[in-house]
Amino acid sequence: MNVSEFLQANAGAAQLHGPQDRIVLSSRVRLARNVRGFAFPGWAKKPERVKALEAIRPAVEKLAPLAGAFSSAMDDLTALDKQILVERHLISREHAAKSTGSGVVLNRAQTLCVMINEEDHLRMQSLLPGLQVRDAWQAIDKIDGDLEKQLDYAFAPDLGYLTACPTNLGTGIRVSAMLHLPALVLAEQVNQIIQAVNKLGLAVRGLYGEGTEALGNVFQVSNQMTLGETEADIVERINKVLNQIIEHEDNARASLMEKKPKMVLNHIGRAYGILANAHSISSKEAMNLLSLMKLGVDLDLFPSAERSLVDELFVLTQPAHLQRQFTEKLGAEERDLLRADMVRDRLRQVARPVTKPAEGGKGPAENGGAK
């Protein structure tokens, strides 16, 4: 079974729901671990990496939560397979560039993913929809606890888990969440939020796009420091910050709709107009417009739209996801045409936006946080 079949046969994170998933697309906790007696993957020669992979992979496959998992050596995956895993945020770009001596194990629900011989021998992560950083930490903590019985981890009492890069030393933990913040961007408040969050020792990055621009208004918040604090403290701090950001985004949405409803409706209406009628669209433009449409869905301006439709399109319009539906290699221009065809087709069932949120509908309950 190749990656595409495995992913299609099993529900992806985009179709799943979680708490606060209007704003928090997903939560992730990643642990970095290494095994004593092997050089780190970046320094080890090929035979040593292969040996490490052979020692680690069976131990990972044996874990109960990974029963029936997809497991593969990186050199057995095609470039397209790897790219699809990257677009689903299941493996890193760095890992996609690996081949002999590296591997990946992914559970059926696509909530647990173990990269073997990325920068460290083990990069294991738990990925859950919505705001669930605590649950994600518990899930990966358990896997780590099971794995330490089979593998001799490199650990020093003073320095904690030893990692290839000293920036991950200690707990080896990276807690992160993907946030959709269109209203904070429209209200031009997002830079203030980013600065405030930076001051708390957390990093904020645009998830897609280059430099400082955040395509699709999607931001990733994560901890930077891994040494000198417990995992629980780091998880709690991020959880608190995320709740505050959610509150700010909710406030920004409510205040925009009260003070500048025409501006918001204009953006959303135009986004729908282009997405529903374009015959060529780049992934960059698609993402920015889909973000506005998602905001429209959140504001109940698209009563006929499935909530998950836009989230799915976010993933399906990415280059590798488009490419996999076609056997011949597509150029960027061909992809733009096919992307537009697919989006038009998916939006046929969605009526144009209403100009006022539906009264007494699903709105007030879902937007309970907005005041």
Place this chain on the structure above:
Amino acid sequence: MLCNLCKENEATVHLTQIVGDKMQKVDLCEACSKEKGVSDPTGFSLADLLLGLGASQEIEKAAADGVELKCPACGFTQSDFKKSGRFGCPECYQTFSDGLEALLKTMHKGTKHAGKVPAALRVVREAKDKLKTLQKKLDKAIAEEDYEAAAQLRDELKHAKEKGGQVSTS
């Protein structure tokens, strides 16, 4: 202004990152910024980049003049660290321990691990902690001339030492 990395070309990419109350700055030329993946924000951390620059000087400073340290386990050297900002193997943390604390201070909240400990080590550590507490209690009892309690504590301590010895040798 020259690029911090290659020190040859004019720097055109200027990065600033503020974490907590620490501000870090890096100036790069076009080629180095591409090579370091600065244009790909998902895979880029300024801290990683800084490692290869100022921070590694801490490690360098700590080493003896002229003689380059080399990890006996994996052959990794200081200049390798300077290039990649990563170590070669777990043993390197021992090899390059001088100056490591200064380096860790620049990037972390503390320099001592406070989090999870593998269960096997936890047992050893807990046993050690228990011995320490018992010894303290015993000293206190003796100081207070509470010999009845002291006798009991001495037995407890003896018992714990025997058990602890088993754990650490097993």
